[in-house]
Amino acid sequence: MDDDNLHHAPGGRVTAFAPEALARMLSVSAAALAQARDxxxxxxxxxxxPPRLVGDADTxxxxxxxxxxxxxxxxxxxSGRLEVRLSALPAGQERVTLRAELAGRFDTHGDAGFCPELARRLLAALGARMDMEHGMEDGMRRVTLDMPAALPSRTTDADRLMSWARSRGGRLLVVDDSATNRMVVAGLLAKAGFSVETAIGGAEAVVAxxxxxxxxxxxxxxxxMPDMDGVAATATIRSLGDERARIPIIAVTANAQPEDRIRCLAAGMNDYLTKPVRRADLLGALERWLAPLPV
Structure with missing residues (x-):
């Protein structure tokens, strides 16, 4: 990812960072204030x-x-609790939006309150955006803070990726209506150390x-795919309403036009690979989206 594709604060330095590390840092830095106010x-x-992102980590x-x-x-x-949830949303090409969602009973009026208009003006200069939702249940308010970020570069080393895959492992689902394509992709992944299941179409994938x-x-x-295409299957999975809705979904398709990529990402797919696909491309995409195994 070229640094010019990221909008970041003047003087900000674009580096790789881990959302999990950001969450731990946030917990520690705000803990004393939270404890003091009960x-x-x-x-x-x-x-x-994604376990790793690229952006202006300091900002x-x-x-x-x-x-x-x-x-x-x-x-x-x-008066209650403050919940902070970090996530990443696809934003085209190799870009994502890092979202911090805050929910709690905080005030948005007066000198001591959370000042949304001032925050919006300050954020605009940093390429970030804020939205606020009022009128939630039990007086709760929700603020979403969206910040530009990117996925790590696709430039990868095949040997390093194989080593990562064998140590990481995991269960994957390969969906394709072509028996040959299923066999090829499943074989590449199985040899890299993954446990692979297959589905012959979108409807079977949703059930799986x-x-x-x-x-x-x-x-x-x-x-x-004839019965339910991958775009419809992805949209259905994303509507499940639980943790399954957030499973990484990577398009592996012969449709290689820019509008095809946009359509896939708009449906909720995390990444996009074109056929014929190489094992290094598959492993690189999986490395970008699979969370590290717990230590």
Whole structure:
């Protein structure tokens, strides 16, 4: 990813960072203020968020900390909890939007309150955006802070990726209406150390994700299929309403036009690979989207 494709704060330095590390830093930096005001602070990273992102990590961390501190400071002592959820949304090409969502009973009026208009003006200069939702249940408010980021470069070393895959492993679902294509992709992944299941179409893939006792960790999804195409299958999975809705879905398709990529990402796919696909491309995409195994 070229640094010029990222909008970041003047003087900001674009580096790789881990959302999990950002969450831990945020928990530590805001813990004292939360404890002093008797506000329960809950910070987490939603499943399906890439384990590594590229961006202005210092500015991202400062923005998240400032927003959390402002929300805590404008919450009446002992009045509840502040939840912070970090996630990433596809934004085209190799770009993503890093989202920090804050939910709590913080004030948005007066000198001591969380000041949305001032925040919006400050964020505009940093390439970030804020939205606020009022009128939630029990007086809760939700603020979403969207910041530009990117996925790590696709330039990868085949040997390093094979080593990563063999140590990482995991269960994958390969979806394709062509028996040959299923066999080829499943074979490449199995030789790299993954446990692979297959589905012959979009409808079967939806059932495999929705009804499996233990769902796959990622889906390799063909697009052009007769019963239910990959775009419709992805949209259905994303509508499930639980953690299964956030499973990484990677398009593996012969449709190589720019509008095809846009259509796939708009449907909720995380990544996009074109056939004939190489094992290094498959492993590189999986490395970008599979969370590290717990230590």
């Amino acid at each position: 506000v329960a602070l809950d910070v987490s990273v939603l499943s399906g968020t 991202v961390g400062a923005l998240c900390t400032a927003f959390a501190a402002s929300a805590i400071a404008s919450t009446d002592p002992g 994700v929705a009804q499996a006792l233990v769902p796959p960790e990622a889906v390799l999804m063909d697009v052009a």
